[in-house]
Amino acid sequence: MSTLAPDTSSLDVPLAALAGKIRGQVLLPGNDAYLAAATPWNVAVPAAPVAVVAVADATDVVAAVRFADAHDLDVVVQATGHGALAHTRPSLLVHTGGLDEITIDPVRRLARVGAGVRWQQVLDAAAVHGLGALAGSAPHVGVVGYLTGGGLSPVARSFGYGSDLVTAFDVVTGDGVARRATATENPALFWGLRGGKGALGVVTAVEFELLDVQxxxxxxxxxxxxxxxxxxxxxxxxxxxxxxxxxxxxxxxxxxxxxxxxxxxxxxxxxxxxxxxxxxxxxxxxxxxxxxxxxxxxxxxxxxxxxxxxxxxxxxxxxxxxxxxxxxxxxxxxxxxxxxxxxxxxxxxxxxxxxxxxxxxxxxxxxxxxxxxxxxxxxxxxxxxxxxxxxxxxxxxxxxxxxxxxxxxxxxSGGLGAPNFGATTDPALVARKYDAAALSRLATLTASYDPNGRIAAAHPVRAAAAARARS
Structure with missing residues (x-):
């Protein structure tokens, strides 16, 4: 992790005001809680946000994103810290680890989980009802990051991508609006959240089908x-x-x-x-x-x-x-x-x-x-x-x-890639993760839901689409 402490002096008063408005915590550089929350799983990735907002609910996420927009900060999202990317602009890290809801509906074979939940928790909760969940090879990773990148399980050839089983997202988009995305409600957003790897906002909860496998x-x-x-x-x-x-x-x-x-x-x-x-x-x-x-x-x-x-x-x-x-x-x-x-x-x-x-x-x-x-x-x-x-x-x-x-x-290969593997901000490599139509549509959606470009994960997508359009 970077040892450079960000300069937050001009934001001290506004950050204090933000802390007074949310249920969660605003963590500032210089203390152990900030360091623990800001450090990604891949410690080779530098991370020095101006502050970490450890959110307690979706309302906190809305407040954090709107704060970032008002103060010209990028929004970086982290729960378990897997798939972290290096960012050069001043940023506010929204830490979703506290969103730990897990609800299993055994009759409809559905799960609803918060953005801070890890796959092993879902596997164990589903097993109580004789069900399975399409987790990846590393069940200690977060559910949301895995599903927004597709999700490749050790049993994937039998059940497909994890994102194929998703039925709904709760998300706060870059314009600071909380939305629900399903096949019938905000369907374009639903399309992009499954594979867009965080470019379209801060997911607070996800719902998906479970497997009849013990x-x-x-x-x-x-x-x-x-x-x-x-x-x-x-x-x-x-x-x-x-x-x-x-x-x-x-x-x-x-x-x-x-x-x-x-x-x-x-x-x-x-x-x-x-x-x-x-x-x-x-x-x-x-x-x-x-x-x-x-x-x-x-x-x-x-x-x-x-x-x-x-x-x-x-x-x-x-x-x-x-x-x-x-x-x-x-x-x-x-x-x-x-x-x-x-x-x-x-x-x-x-x-x-x-x-x-x-x-x-x-x-x-x-x-x-x-x-x-x-x-x-x-x-x-x-x-x-x-x-x-x-x-x-x-x-x-x-x-x-x-x-x-x-x-x-x-x-x-032709250099083709997948969203969940080879985390990168290089637009040329990001472009290889999508076909031309999907990349163009993702970039358009980020502009629609995030007109001021606050979501950091959207920047390489927009840059990749722009470069491909020029070529």
């Missing part, structure tokens, strides 16, 4: 890095014919020796095959068996899991850390692409990435939802993600190598 057959098989060529090549062929009941990913890992890392995986190159099966476990066992037999399994396993244990499949890190992330979507993965990827990231490569991951897409992800959304590129076949440490002395090497990996995979 358990899955899933887990992760780890192999020694020396077997990367055999495992990755076989995974590519095997995964190409999987039915929609199966979701899978593969990752080349170089996990550092840390207390949270199992000794069998620490300080070495390994390959992890993740697998989830929705249906009869016996069928899932038959499907995964060819992968089990490729090479000795050095750690992990696959078994019946209660649905709330979905996060065990990927076992993503929970603690904040400095990371550099890049991502791209692939239209295909021929043998030449596998060779190119292994050359840069395999066991013999000088690879500084902690994780290089391929996820199989397709299945239900490829189908259009009942209500259209801003989630694009549904015909992509795979996603590719690199994550490395963004701290000296590794930061420069990590970023340079990630760029090299993405360039090498360009022939099979």
């Amino acid at each position: 358990e899955i057959y899933g887990g992760c098989l780890f192999f020694d890095g020396a077997d990367a060529d055999r495992v990755l090549s076989a995974w590519k062929t095997w995964s190409a014919d999987l039915p929609e009941q199966a979701s899978t990913s593969i990752a080349v890992l170089r996990l550092p020796p840390m207390p949270a890392v199992p000794p069998a995986l620490a300080g070495r190159c390994t390959v992890a095959v993740r697998f989830a099966w929705v249906g009869d476990p016996a069928d899932g066992e038959r499907v995964i068996d060819p992968i089990r037999g490729l090479a000795p399994v050095i750690f992990g396993g696959v078994d019946v899991l209660p649905f709330p244990a979905l996060g065990m499949i990927h076992a993503d890190p929970v603690d904040p850390m400095p990371v550099h992330e890049q991502a791209v979507l692939l239209r295909e993965l021929p043998d030449t692409a596998v060779r190119a990827l292994l050359t840069l990231t395999g066991p013999e490569a000088d690879c500084p990435q902690v994780i290089v991951e391929l996820r199989l897409l397709g299945g239900a992800l490829a189908r259009e939802p009942r209500q259209p959304s801003a989630v694009c590129h549904r015909d992509a076949a795979y996603s590719l993600l690199t994550i490395g440490i963004a701290a000296p002395p590794l930061a420069a090497a990590t970023a340079g190598h990630a760029t090299e990996v993405m360039a090498a995979m360009e022939p099979w």
Whole structure:
């Protein structure tokens, strides 16, 4: 986090007045509460808002956004701090972590949750009623940020994007107005909130469908890095014919020796095959068996899991850390692409990435939802993600190598991206997350609902649309 303290002297009196009008708190630089609220999960992203408004309800959000508009401040939003972006203009951080409502309607199989709720909380609450929720690979992340970016679950091929199950948002748009967005009420806003990744306002609550699933057959098989060529090549062929009941990913890992890392995986190159099966476990066992037999399994396993244990499949890190992330979507993965990827990231490569991951897409992800959304590129076949440490002395090497990996995979991608992966303010990279029509529509919607450009997440969208219009 940036050590530069913002100058709030000219705002001291107005901020004090704001604090007197809201139920929540206004946190100023120089105290631990401000530091805790302002620091994102990715601590490599600088964050120095002029103040943090820890909101208690939607009315507080309205007051905060209107305050920002009156004092020429950008509005940055944070709950868990995942997907944080660096901002250069003076900003007011609206912290929604206190919006912790969780309501489960087991009869209609619906959930309503506040913007501060994390997925594990929803998984546990839904399980009480024998239901599941379409959470991602890291259930410690916030529900809202995940859903506004599409949402790619470890069981996504069976159920589609998480945003496809959303039925309503409560949101405060950049003009300081609280609105409800559904398929019939503010439908254009509803379209853009599902995939627009925060560009259209501060979501205070979201409602979505739950799943009639209590358990899955899933887990992760780890192999020694020396077997990367055999495992990755076989995974590519095997995964190409999987039915929609199966979701899978593969990752080349170089996990550092840390207390949270199992000794069998620490300080070495390994390959992890993740697998989830929705249906009869016996069928899932038959499907995964060819992968089990490729090479000795050095750690992990696959078994019946209660649905709330979905996060065990990927076992993503929970603690904040400095990371550099890049991502791209692939239209295909021929043998030449596998060779190119292994050359840069395999066991013999000088690879500084902690994780290089391929996820199989397709299945239900490829189908259009009942209500259209801003989630694009549904015909992509795979996603590719690199994550490395963004701290000296590794930061420069990590970023340079990630760029090299993405360039090498360009022939099979065209540079297409997805909102939830590779967080960036670079308009050129943001443009790749949407097709031309969706990007233009998103930019138009941000101008309609945020005429003064207060929502910081909208700036790269507008810039990307403007650049594409000029080209």
